[in-house]
Amino acid sequence: MGSMRCFFCESIGSGRMCRDAIDPSERKHLFNVLRGDSRRVLLIDGKGGFAEASVLPGETLEVGEFKTAVHPLTRVHLIVAAPRRNQMDQILRQAAEVGVWSIRFVVADRSVAIPDDKNIARRSIPILKEACKQSHNPFMPQLKPLLRLGRVGPEINVMDRVFYGAAPSLGEKKARDALMPGDLRIPQVIEDICWLVGPEGGFSPEEEDFLAVCGAAPLCIGRHVMRVETAAIAGCVLLMNARQ
Secondary structure, three states, X not given: OOOOEEEEOOOOOOEEEEHHHOOHHHHHHHHHHXXXXXXXXXXXXXXXXXXXXXXXXXXXXXXXXXXXXXXXXXXXEEEEEOOOHHHHHHHHHHHHHHOOOEEEEEEOOOOOOOOOHHHHHHHHHHHHHHHHHHHOOOEOOEEEEEEEHHHOHXXXXXXXXXXXXXXXXXXXXXXXXXXXXXXXXXXXXXXXXXXXXXXXXXXXXXXXXXXXXXXXEEEOOOOOOOOHHHHHHHHHHHHHOOEO
């Protein structure tokens, strides 16, 4: 399956499928580039469903058994201060590749970019789809609307564990309180973990107090200060693999 080309299809049927069942953005590449040469391809729907199919003449597909991928044991939800456009695209792409479950961009006190939420959705979905295709990830991350950081309390309160990025240059007390990767002990029963990453200047003291009230623990994932896009993905991967 890893060597097959992957295409996005929101409604995967069984048996013979015509070109109209394929996402319009995918049709040209699928039928014109592959030219109906009976090549095997992989179809994913972004909701965990996938199937192998053969490309046939006449712009049709012969679809095999529809299957549903097993949900990950740990779902990591990323909440990150909205960065500039290129950094945002990188976060989206890599989050889909590593299997982040949901993504929400927020506006923090020290944010340098405040994008328009409609533009985020319009630009982000094609990037997420393309990254899922490239990585063969059948679960496309859910993209949630842009919010102020102070409004995400109800969302993170229902998570099993919540962590926020703590820079190694924290003040002495907060540095003592911050967890290190070796301190993580995520029980097997934990299903939903939230990882919050601030802007380049970090969270403000008021925001850190807010996160503490919400039950978030500071987590320092490296010895050096990281860019937003680096901290976002590195933290997600760490938390996905921290189960006991």
